[in-house]
Amino acid sequence: MVYHCVVLVKQVPDTKRITGQAMNEDGTVNRAALPAIFNPEDLNALEMALQIKDKFGGSVTIMTMGLPVAADVLRQGLFRGADRAILITDRRCAASDTLATSYILSCGVKKLNPDIVLCGRQAIDGDTAQVGPQCAEKLGVPQITYVEQLLKLNSKIIVVKRNLGNGWQEVKAKLPVLLTVIDSANEPRVACAKRLMKCKAAAGTSEIEQQIRAADPTASDEQVKAAAKAKCAQLKQKDLLIEQWDLDMLNADLQWCGRDGSPTKVHRIQSVVLTAKESKSVEPTQSAVDAMIHELIIDHTLG
Amino acid sequence: MIDVNKQGEVWVFAEQHHGKVEDTPLELMSKARELADTLKVKMAAVLLGDNVKELAVKLGHFGADKVYLAEHPLLVHYQAGSYAKIIDGLVHKYKPQIVLYGATPAGRDLAPRIASIIKAGLTADCTDLQIGTHEIKKTGEVYENLLFQIRPAFGGNIIATIINYDRWPQMATVREGVMPMPIADGRRKAEIVVEKVQLTQTDLAIEILSEHVQQKKVNLKASRVIVAGGAGVGSKDNFKLIWDLAHCLGGAPGATRAAVDLGFIDRDHQVGQTGTTVRPSLYVAVGISGAIQHQAGMSGSQKIIAINNDPEAPIFNLAHYKIIGDLNQVVPMMIKSLREKTIKEKN
Numbered sequence: 001m002v003y004h005c006v007v008l009v010k011q012v013p014d015t016k017r018i019t020g021q022a023m024n025e026d027g028t029v030n031r032a033a034l035p036a037i038f039n040p041e042d043l044n045a046l047e048m049a050l051q052i053k054d055k056f057g058g059s060v061t062i063m064t065m066g067l068p069v070a071a072d073v074l075r076q077g078l079f080r081g082a083d084r085a086i087l088i089t090d091r092r093c094a095a096s097d098t099l100a101t102s103y104i105l106s107c108g109v110k111k112l113n114p115d116i117v118l119c120g121r122q123a124i125d126g127d128t129a130q131v132g133p134q135c136a137e138k139l140g141v142p143q144i145t146y147v148e149q150l151l152k153l154n155s156k157i158i159v160v161k162r163n164l165g166n167g168w169q170e171v172k173a174k175l176p177v178l179l180t181v182i183d184s185a186n187e188p189r190v191a192c193a194k195r196l197m198k199c200k201a202a203a204g205t206s207e208i209e210q211q212i213r214a215a216d217p218t219a220s221d222e223q224v225k226a227a228a229k230a231k232c233a234q235l236k237q238k239d240l241l242i243e244q245w246d247l248d249m250l251n252a253d254l255q256w257c258g259r260d261g262s263p264t265k266v267h268r269i270q271s272v273v274l275t276a277k278e279s280k281s282v283e284p285t286q287s288a289v290d291a292m293i294h295e296l297i298i299d300h301t302l303g
Numbered sequence: 304m305i306d307v308n309k310q311g312e313v314w315v316f317a318e319q320h321h322g323k324v325e326d327t328p329l330e331l332m333s334k335a336r337e338l339a340d341t342l343k344v345k346m347a348a349v350l351l352g353d354n355v356k357e358l359a360v361k362l363g364h365f366g367a368d369k370v371y372l373a374e375h376p377l378l379v380h381y382q383a384g385s386y387a388k389i390i391d392g393l394v395h396k397y398k399p400q401i402v403l404y405g406a407t408p409a410g411r412d413l414a415p416r417i418a419s420i421i422k423a424g425l426t427a428d429c430t431d432l433q434i435g436t437h438e439i440k441k442t443g444e445v446y447e448n449l450l451f452q453i454r455p456a457f458g459g460n461i462i463a464t465i466i467n468y469d470r471w472p473q474m475a476t477v478r479e480g481v482m483p484m485p486i487a488d489g490r491r492k493a494e495i496v497v498e499k500v501q502l503t504q505t506d507l508a509i510e511i512l513s514e515h516v517q518q519k520k521v522n523l524k525a526s527r528v529i530v531a532g533g534a535g536v537g538s539k540d541n542f543k544l545i546w547d548l549a550h551c552l553g554g555a556p557g558a559t560r561a562a563v564d565l566g567f568i569d570r571d572h573q574v575g576q577t578g579t580t581v582r583p584s585l586y587v588a589v590g591i592s593g594a595i596q597h598q599a600g601m602s603g604s605q606k607i608i609a610i611n612n613d614p615e616a617p618i619f620n621l622a623h624y625k626i627i628g629d630l631n632q633v634v635p636m637m638i639k640s641l642r643e644k645t646i647k648e649k650n
Contacts (some may be wrong), residue, residue: 015457098425099418125457128427130415133383137419142508143383145412159512164408167516171509256422263304263424263470267437267451270462279619284628289636292608292624293644301585301606302528302552 001155002058005049006114008105008135009042009062009077011070012125038073041120043188045181048150049118050081050189056153058115059083063108065093065101068206071242078199079191087204090246092258098126100261102134107250109139116158117178121146132180142173145180204242205232304423304470309448311400311472312369313339316390317348317362318409320381324358326484326524327405329365331477333485334432335403336366341434342448344400345369348493349393351386353379356495363493365485370493371397375500377507381409384508387416389500394421399472401450403432406476414476424467426452426475430580430599437466450475459576459595480524480580481603520571521555528554528585531574531601534561535590535611535630542567544634545589551641557581559597575600587637590630593618610634 013034049060062077064070065088074085088108096104109117117139122129129145136143144160151170152159158177162169163184203211209228212219219227235241247257255261282288296302315335318325332348339346347369348362359370373389394402394417402417404410406428418425431453437446450473452465467473523529530549536542542562549556557574558567574581576596586604591597593609593616601607602621609622610633619625626633 013457015460098415098427099422102419126427127456128415129411130418130425130427133412133415134419137387137416143412143416144509145383146408166408166519167514169514170512172512173509263422263467264426264452264465265437265467267435267449267464267466269464271460279622280624282624282626284626284633284636286636286639289626289633290640293637293640296585296606297644 001056003052003056003116003153004058004112004114005052005060005116005118006109006112007042007046007049007060007062007077007082008109008117008119008131009046009064009073010039010120010123010125011036011064011066011073012039012123013037015124036069036072038076039120039123039125041122041181041183042073043120044183044185045118045120045179046077046080046082047186047188048147048179048181049116051186052116052150052153053081053083061086061112061114063088063105063112065089065096065104065108068204068210068244071204071207074204074242075199075202076191078202079196080189081192081195085202085242087242087244088246088250089204089206089244092247092254095259095262096257097262097264098128098130098134099263100257102131102138103256103261104247104250104252105131106135106138107247107252108245109135111250115175117141117176119178119180121180121182129180132178136178139176139178141176141178143178143180144171144173147179147181148185199240201235201238202240202242203235204244206244207242208232208235304421305394305398305472307469307471308398308400309342310344311398312345312347313342313401314347314349314371314399314403314472315367316402316404316410316413317350317358317367317370318381318405318407319350319352319355319358320409322352322355322358324361325405325407325409327407327410327477327479330480330482330484331403331405332362332365332367334477334482335401336485338401338432338434338450339368342400347371347399349373349390349402351378351381351389353377359493359495361487363491363495364487364489366488366491367493370495371498372495373498373500375502377502377504378500380511381413382507382509382511383412383416385502385506386413387420388502388506389498390417391420393498394472402472402474404474404476406478410476414474418474421472423470423472423474424465426454426465426467429454429475429477430481432475432477437468449473455576455599459599478580480582483582520569523555523557523572523574523579523581526555526581527583528552528587529557529574529581529583529601529604530554530587530589531557531559531572531591532562532567532589533559533591533597534565535592536562536567537590539567541631544630548587548589548634548638551638552585552587554583554585554587557586557601559591559594561594588618588622589634591618592616593621
């Protein structure tokens, strides 16, 4: 029995390096202005899928929704061993909240009919952990969140260990199923040099169009389209085309996509500045420290 | 989704396991009470389980006006599918305007599944909730008495206020430890509304084969004093200073994520956005620079002492007492000072 896995991944801004300049006026994030990385726990999900393929056979398809530049994480997935990469990109996806995102992704997953869908538990930009369970609901499959270890897999059932922080559970479910994977599950493999050499030319249609435009800014739209079509055909022959899907190809109902499909809206964004109301400097001497301790006892903070 | 219903109640999912309600939803009851009073509507707890009627009474003591009680043998253990089915039914039947969940592992598993079924909004991991007015400047539309769902985002670098003005109920999960636990009042009584539950084995998609609950090694939330060390402490051996000072103060040792990652102390001691949120009477930050993610977990402390040799450390913006100096000298001074005080008191 072989298993077909779909791994849902996200390209995220490296939140350790965010500044206020990266925010748009409406409070959404200007992703183009930030260094973008493969969401860390999505790498753990990919690793689990690759291990399933290594052990049982089958396939690993990696899928993301994002701007054309998100093809970069798909390439990184191909370097690590994914068989197929799909980019869902469409202007009408913009401003999707978790509900709209999960609807769009679930439309994509439905076309592939996998046995197991895997995602990282959460993405480091939003930390919501919502898209996984919401996708599972939209696909009509059970979700198992916080997965740390795959214990058993056979033609009909899967047994995994969940790590809930304050303990663990071993749970069993029938396939198909959606798993969200945590960072302690495994050590994601690095890109394989051979695959890197083979797949580094992999690209999606929008990326190719952008490259052609950059190389010849005078080209007309028709010329760009024609050149891109030829290049895509070449890549496809070599199995290096990152498939690009839009909402029409997904037969998505537009009322559930993008801004219209998103019940949550941003009211306000504030930068974080925390300050103490009253502040005293204390010299690093025994007498000053004694005085501070004395003050804390007098005002009943201590004792 | 349900229509906007300004008369709708404010609900809290009273998550229980093995006959005990989790702390986070109980903490949430104080905020839900406040929101319901502002909106002049009732506050209700939603309790699912098997043989949990006693807990319903207790939820009244914690401030609920009503408890919706759904009991069934198949609800004995939490799982997303069956619990979501029941709560979806209740939401459509009673049309609450707000539904809140603790951001516990189960709450974060359940709430998005429900949001997806109902096609309503959900904001994760809120640190505050308020009632406020939203205006869309372009159209001049004004929405009053909305739930402001306030949460850190982008690794804690920003605070976002999220709203949902048309696809109700307004739903949020709320982080552990950010709301004060209400004081139980044994005289308060909630109206208990018993719901009929129809479930079959096919509603249970998951089978729990085994379960192991681990007690945390330290209860940071219950500590009046926390002495926390960061990467600046330097080594696991040197972290003994933190333990010693905590011991002298009758407090608990805490740590930053960096210190935990470096192996200085167990993860149970981690304070911050990915650890525990604390609000002690006194927080002593030793060798902590004060990353925003750490500040998010301790800025509610009543008094903060910061010890760091870098005068530019962000933690000093937060500190009531700033000590710029070598922690290896200052911490022993504090220990000495406290020991002498104790000796004096004994004499």
